[in-house]
Amino acid sequence: MGLGEILSSAALANGEGLVMNILELKGVSKSFGGLKAVSNLDLTISQGKIVGMIGPNGAGKTTVFNLITGFHPLDRGEVHFNGENISRLKPYEDCLKGIGRTFQIVKPFATKSVIRNVMVGAFCRVKTAKEAEEVAREVLEFTGLDPKRDMLAKNLTIADRKRLELARALATRPKLLLLDEVMAGLTPKETDDMISLVRKIRDLGITLFIIEHVMQAVMTLSERVVLLHHGEKIMEGTPQEVASDVRAIKAYLGEEYVVARG
Numbered sequence: 001m002g003l004g005e006i007l008s009s010a011a012l013a014n015g016e017g018l019v020m021n022i023l024e025l026k027g028v029s030k031s032f033g034g035l036k037a038v039s040n041l042d043l044t045i046s047q048g049k050i051v052g053m054i055g056p057n058g059a060g061k062t063t064v065f066n067l068i069t070g071f072h073p074l075d076r077g078e079v080h081f082n083g084e085n086i087s088r089l090k091p092y093e094d095c096l097k098g099i100g101r102t103f104q105i106v107k108p109f110a111t112k113s114v115i116r117n118v119m120v121g122a123f124c125r126v127k128t129a130k131e132a133e134e135v136a137r138e139v140l141e142f143t144g145l146d147p148k149r150d151m152l153a154k155n156l157t158i159a160d161r162k163r164l165e166l167a168r169a170l171a172t173r174p175k176l177l178l179l180d181e182v183m184a185g186l187t188p189k190e191t192d193d194m195i196s197l198v199r200k201i202r203d204l205g206i207t208l209f210i211i212e213h214v215m216q217a218v219m220t221l222s223e224r225v226v227l228l229h230h231g232e233k234i235m236e237g238t239p240q241e242v243a244s245d246v247r248a249i250k251a252y253l254g255e256e257y258v259v260a261r262g
């Protein structure tokens with residue numbers, strides 16, 4: 001790589017380049033029968049940032065991830081990744097483009113070892129088992145799972161299963177990583193460890209879009225937070241702005257709470 005290219009990629013990483021929106025959703029909508037799961041959602045994520053998505057159960061958060069990654073076809077709207085319209089791509093094509101994801105309900109290959117599970121992700125970019133194993137080892141080292149690489153996935157604790165989910169996604173070499181509640185069910189110490197790991201991933205230059213109910217995690221990690229309610233974005237801002245907004249309180253706790261507070 002010439003010096004010019006190095007400088008321009010560094011400028012991109014610093015947010016001074018040309019294409020800064022790694023992800024853009026324009027009027028994205030999805031209904032299941034009569035239920036509007038996601039309504040006319042506009043959303044932009046800048047390269048290199050951590051953006052949080054919060055909202056009560058059933059707000060449509062996971063559906064947004066399923067729409068970005070091609071698990072559900074869009075009813076309306078467009079998804080752009082690095083300036084390219086990827087609205088109609090299939091999940092494996094989105095993965096090849098550089099979008100990785102984890103699943104809210106973790107889905108390891110239970111009777112396979114940790115390293116084999118991670119190798120599955122690596123095969124997104126490499127052809128041989130030897131290469132996949134090299135990638136998997138590197139990712140296991142990075143995520144702290146290396147000592148458990150030969151354990152069967154079904155014998156892992158919840159925290160390690162979440163970590164494995166993340167490791168498998170990282171092995172696909174994503175530019176954008178979507179994390180669906182990777183902190184759910186973790187102890188405070190495990191949550192802190194996961195927060196550190198997410199920061200380490202961001203420091204690699206990977207953009208993160210995270211769904212999280214654990215407020216401490218969303219608030220400390222995210223540069224911006226999007227609040228979804230009944231499939232609509234009802235607000236977006238810094239964690240402080242969202243936390244102090246009356247609409248956020250209403251969405252989570254209900255109208256009565258706002259009235260009761262005066």
Ligand SMILES: Nc1ncnc2c1ncn2[C@@H]1O[C@H](COP(=O)(O)OP(=O)(O)OP(=O)(O)O)[C@@H](O)[C@H]1O
Pocket residue numbers: 032035037055056057058059060061062063064104
């Ligand atoms: N494949 C599907 N078929 C039918 N309805 C669905 C499907 N997927 C999601 N839904 C419905 O769409 C709505 C949004 O669901 P979604 O899973 O996106 O919510 P969520 O914000 O991720 O909730 P949670 O915090 O509980 O994970 C819910 O009412 C859900 O029942």
Ligand SMILES: [Mg+2]
Pocket residue numbers: 061062063104
């Ligand atoms: Mg969900």
